[in-house]
Amino acid sequence: MTKAQPSESRARRKRGLRAVAVCAALLTNLLITVLPAQAAPSRVPAAHPARMRLPVPTGRFHVGEVTLHLADTSRRDPWHPGKDDRELMVSVYYPTTRTADRPAAPYMLPRAAAHFDSVTANDYLGMDLPTGRADWAATVTHAAQGAPVAHGDRKRPVLLYSPGLGEPRTWGTTSAADLASRGYVVVTIDNTYESPEVQFPDGSLATMVTPDDPDAFIRKAxxxxxxxxxxxxxxxxWVNSGRNPDVDGRSLPHGLAGALDLSRVGMFGHSLGGTATATAMDADPRIRAGINMDGNLTHYDGTLMPVAERGLARPLLLMGKDGATDTGPGWAAFRAHTPGWTRQLRLRxxxxxxxxxxxxxxxxxxxxPGTLTRDIGTIAPATAVRTNEAYVSAFFDHWLRGTHDHLLDGPSPRYPAMEFVE
Incomplete structure (x- = not known):
């Protein structure tokens, strides 16, 4: 395997945890527990915490949403062996045409929001956000809870979203809702004990485990x-066949059964979720196409991951940030070893x-301003959001729907911020 030179290795170690949303504070401050429902974390109040607005989806459909509590009874939880089953929470976003009398889905549930506000942004994401500045619980999405699935002559392609390590599944809501408005069914996954917090229907909160050895932790993750x-x-x-896998037996939206085309499955993710997109494609041939958003394909110790050493026979798009990045060695190896279609883009x-x-x-x-520049760069937020949406949707439209608008062929004057990397 390829080893990084000592100076490169030191630089990668310095940058690496931030690149997968794990910072030094995370090694000592994270919890290995499920918080009882009555023990909410403390929160420093602000005079007027902001109730924020998410970008409006750009597709022709309104968006519906439902959450599912899933339990894999075939395996114990790998992070918490005392639990007999591996339990997950996922959100399903889908196109709908009827939203009347349906409440807007919350961005975060109350206890998850309180935990996110009190520790997550600083200890998990490495962001310097004042506690109590944002009202995460009062922020709502553009998705209507439990709305019926829009009628269609054909089943709808399915996309899976994997968040970065230390990021909740809600951190990808803008992309998920926009893709659903374009006719996709999008499933965002919280990987319990890797997500900063996961609130279950009974009110309990599962929080992230402490990575004693970052390299071993990421490999296991x-x-x-x-x-x-x-x-x-x-x-x-199961859902598509009309069965309800929700552990708590909550109703599924009308029309969801039979609406999924599981022969057209894609996946995308950010940071470690982008890495997981590549490794999941390597492990499960049902995933036909994927997008890796700024996720390494080298291990924390600098060695190449197997998927970078042999590439993929199915299309994977690499979307990266501007400036210095530690994704370079793994991405270069992946592109060199991939026999089929791949592209690398850089968002200026x-x-x-x-x-x-x-x-x-x-x-x-x-x-x-310094905080914003460090966390989200100098690109105008609206430009970043709409550029990302355009390329993500163009990729999946091409590989899962067979349409081709040539956006991925080369630079476009419509989106000058997106650079094609040779």
């Missing part, structure tokens, strides 16, 4: 995510978090 991804796909098969002026909801939400918090 990718193995767990591969298994979680395949399990979620299995459960979607972007930072690592520019591919997440941070790009749209942080500017609403009246933060110091």
């Amino acid at each position: 990718l193995t767990v995510r591969d298994a979680d991804t395949s399990f979620v796909l299995d459960q979607l098969g 002026g972007a930072e690592h978090a520019s591919f997440t909801d941070a790009e749209a939400l942080l500017p609403q918090l009246d933060l110091p």
Whole structure:
């Protein structure tokens, strides 16, 4: 395997944890527990915490949403062996045409929001966000809870979203809702004990485990995510056949059964979620196409991951931030070893978090300019959001729907911020 030179290795170690949303504070401050429902974390109040707005989806459909509580009874939880089953929470976004009398889905549930506000942004994501500045619980999405699935002559392609390590599944809501408005069914996955917090229907909160050895932790996390991804796909098969896999028996939206085309499955993710997209594609042939948003394909110790050493026979798009990055060696190896289609794009002026909801939400918090520049770069937020949406949708439209608008053929004057890397 290829080893980094000592100076490169030191630089990668310095940058690496931030690149997968793990910082030094995370090694000592994270919890290995499920918080009881009555023990909410403390929160420093602000005079007027902001109720933020997410970008409006650009497709022709309104968006519906439902959450599912899933349990894999075939394996114990790898992070918490005392639990007999591996339990996950996922959100399903889908096109709808009827939203009347349906409440807007919350961005975060109350206890998850309180935990995110009190520790997550600083200890997990490495962002310097004042506690109590944002009202995460009062922020709502553009998705209607439980709305019926829009009628269609054909089944709809399915996309899976994997968040970065230390990021909740909600951190990709903008992309998920926009793709659903374009006719996709999008499933965002919280990988329990890797997500900063996961609130279950009974009110309990599972928080992230402490990575004593970052390299071993990330290797294990990718193995767990591969298994979680395949399990979620299995459960979607149940949903499509008319069975309800929700542990708590909550109703599924009308029309969801039979609406999924599980022969057209794609996946995308940010940071470690982008890495997991590549490894899950390598492990599960049901995933036909994927997008890696700024996720390494080298291990924390600098060695290449197997998927970088042998490439993929199915299309994977690499979307990266601007400036210095530690994704280079793994991405270069992957491109050299991939026999089929692949592209590498660079979003000019972007930072690592520019591919997440941070790009749209942080500017609403009246933060110091230096904080915003460090976290989401110098690109205009609206430009970043719409450029990302255009290329993500063009990729999946081409590989899962067979349409081709030539956006991925080369630079476009419509989106000058997106650079093609040779």
